[in-house]
Amino acid sequence: MTAEPILRVEGLVKHFPIRRGFWLRRVGTVHAVNGISFTVGRGETLGLVGESGSGKTTVAMVVLGVYPPTAGEIWFEGQRIAAPELRVRPLAVRRAVQVVFQDPGSSLNPRRTVFQALELPLRLHAGLRTRAALERRAAELLEMVELPPEFLGRFPAALSGGQRQRVAIARALATGPRLLVLDEPTSALDVSVQGKILTLLMTLQRRLGLTYLLISHDLSLMRNVATRVAVLYLGRVVEEGPTDRLFAAPRHPYTQMLLSAVPVVSEEEERIKPRWEAPVGEAPSAVALPPGCVFHPRCPFAWGVCAVRDPAAVAVGPGHTVRCHLYDPALAPTRPVAVT
Amino acid sequence: MAPLLEVRGLRVTFSGYRGESRVLAGVDLEVGAGEQVGLVGETGCGKSVAMKAILGLLPSPPARVEGEVRFRGRALGPEELRALRGREITMIFQDPMASLNPVFTIGQQLHDVILRGRKVPPRAAAARARAILREVRLPDPDRVLRAYPFQLSGGMRQRVLIAMALVNEPDLVIADEPGTALDVTIQAQILLLLRDLVERQGISVLLISHNLGVVRQVTRRVCVMYAGTIVEVAPTAALFRTPRHPYTQGLLAAVPKLTGEGVPAGIEGMIPDYVAPPPGCRFAPRCPYAMAVCDTPPPAIPVGPTHQAACWLYSSEAVLASGQAHGHGR
Numbered sequence: 001m002t003a004e005p006i007l008r009v010e011g012l013v014k015h016f017p018i019r020r021g022f023w024l025r026r027v028g029t030v031h032a033v034n035g036i037s038f039t040v041g042r043g044e045t046l047g048l049v050g051e052s053g054s055g056k057t058t059v060a061m062v063v064l065g066v067y068p069p070t071a072g073e074i075w076f077e078g079q080r081i082a083a084p085e086l087r088v089r090p091l092a093v094r095r096a097v098q099v100v101f102q103d104p105g106s107s108l109n110p111r112r113t114v115f116q117a118l119e120l121p122l123r124l125h126a127g128l129r130t131r132a133a134l135e136r137r138a139a140e141l142l143e144m145v146e147l148p149p150e151f152l153g154r155f156p157a158a159l160s161g162g163q164r165q166r167v168a169i170a171r172a173l174a175t176g177p178r179l180l181v182l183d184e185p186t187s188a189l190d191v192s193v194q195g196k197i198l199t200l201l202m203t204l205q206r207r208l209g210l211t212y213l214l215i216s217h218d219l220s221l222m223r224n225v226a227t228r229v230a231v232l233y234l235g236r237v238v239e240e241g242p243t244d245r246l247f248a249a250p251r252h253p254y255t256q257m258l259l260s261a262v263p264v265v266s267e268e269e270e271r272i273k274p275r276w277e278a279p280v281g282e283a284p285s286a287v288a289l290p291p292g293c294v295f296h297p298r299c300p301f302a303w304g305v306c307a308v309r310d311p312a313a314v315a316v317g318p319g320h321t322v323r324c325h326l327y328d329p330a331l332a333p334t335r336p337v338a339v340t
Numbered sequence: 341m342a343p344l345l346e347v348r349g350l351r352v353t354f355s356g357y358r359g360e361s362r363v364l365a366g367v368d369l370e371v372g373a374g375e376q377v378g379l380v381g382e383t384g385c386g387k388s389v390a391m392k393a394i395l396g397l398l399p400s401p402p403a404r405v406e407g408e409v410r411f412r413g414r415a416l417g418p419e420e421l422r423a424l425r426g427r428e429i430t431m432i433f434q435d436p437m438a439s440l441n442p443v444f445t446i447g448q449q450l451h452d453v454i455l456r457g458r459k460v461p462p463r464a465a466a467a468r469a470r471a472i473l474r475e476v477r478l479p480d481p482d483r484v485l486r487a488y489p490f491q492l493s494g495g496m497r498q499r500v501l502i503a504m505a506l507v508n509e510p511d512l513v514i515a516d517e518p519g520t521a522l523d524v525t526i527q528a529q530i531l532l533l534l535r536d537l538v539e540r541q542g543i544s545v546l547l548i549s550h551n552l553g554v555v556r557q558v559t560r561r562v563c564v565m566y567a568g569t570i571v572e573v574a575p576t577a578a579l580f581r582t583p584r585h586p587y588t589q590g591l592l593a594a595v596p597k598l599t600g601e602g603v604p605a606g607i608e609g610m611i612p613d614y615v616a617p618p619p620g621c622r623f624a625p626r627c628p629y630a631m632a633v634c635d636t637p638p639p640a641i642p643v644g645p646t647h648q649a650a651c652w653l654y655s656s657e658a659v660l661a662s663g664q665a666h667g668h669g670r
Contacts, residue, residue, distance in 0.1 A: 160610055161383075190382040191552075193606060195606025199605065219598065224601070225596075225603060247600065258525060261528035262524055262598060264553050272599060
């Protein structure tokens, strides 16, 4: 990457207090995000992939400014937009960073028509005032998501899941954003509809020069949509790399385990999956993180150092980094078994 | 030998204010003894309605159920079904939190299930409960027995449900989207466990799912359902290698591939309105190969030794009559 990345996340930490009792005493902490750094280049799609509790949605929420980070900072187009002490986000930034949520059934207000859903961002951010101008722009937005203008008067209940998600995309585009956070944009949809929405998102990205931060648990989807992928586990990025490289040669044991567990539909796909007997165990609670490498209790390759020291990121290829002691040459002599 | 479960011409109609909604339009289904069969289809295709109709769990009215359900060659009425459910036929439902009672411990609930099977002394029931929890590889069965559902993780609850489904040594387990609510690494463990246990004990399974990959992993034979009709039946390997029905082909092509073949196109159009479904093949309005003859419901046409597709493309007379070239197997 030559130019300044559009989004730079540095050492992001987000902890949520657990409060109990009448005085709401703090009795514990959910360690949702524990030091995540990444950058997203203009026009790129960075995929954040992980299972529930990996912190992927928390990262998205901090990027969107829903809540401030506990530590670390986020830079957008060279401007610092999130840090523990920053409480208010300028309107210009909010306009430039928009979101599409997973379930359009609950992200659209059932009591508002499609026009009303599009009207508010247009008034607030595009400065349109007259009914005619609003309607014209709303119809244009619908056209961008391949819906006819008749849909302006409809309520979400009268739309199919795919159509609702198109409206949600149109609403996100209403402010003229440059970065879109896509939080599981197709998880609630049937597979035959999913492809249509993904194709639309890819077309819009090219046409409008958008940058995507794509959040999903679906590795097959990531493989086909993201330009780079970061694999999250318990609030840490355990592996990051260009999509084809990461899928062709996954290095972190967790990435390998995750890939081996994906249910696939063809023998060609089966062949490229890493050979694993079966995934073991469940992710521990983010309230009490394991010491050392957070993955070591489930890792078949773990040895002494893994329970003690948190691994640093090691480069294993161009733009491909992994946080695992297996790839630290200095630790190789201490390792009891050879890695395959 | 007669199959263990045999469903013939199953029709389900719901009456609503817009008129009759003809959801199932004559579904035929077989599950052999010790066979694992998948029923796969998208939201609204009627797969859950089919399951409920087979189990006799559809309230009537509003539902009207026609057709025949035979178990071990016997036709089943409501009384027989009630006697079979929980004993010879058991169920695993999708959402483990909703299928477990939150105010009773796992031990109490498992105990009730065991007693539904046969009257055994409490001590024997407790031993059986511990044994089955060990079989589904739950660590520390005694702690699990004392626990309430909310104290277990999603994966553990799903294991408990599998234990409940298997504890009375049924002949047939009907599983509706098992593991769908779980993460892939947990889902993979659950599916492997289920497959091992049923294969070892020779239990038949009817697995209902929208996830083609899951069905491919667990079953030997697959029925593909679209808009209340079975469009294709084939051995699992054959179905995924050479899908014949245009809907199955479209569905498989719509799944994003791990090999990275780009964003899939999906299928044009939407499932039909069940109040006014297309007169013939219900997929015809979305089908790239639709012909004039598709206005007549297609029969199940053999396209291989144990492979059938309900599609006129495979009927030589129909294709000749329509005079159209077709390119199946795109």
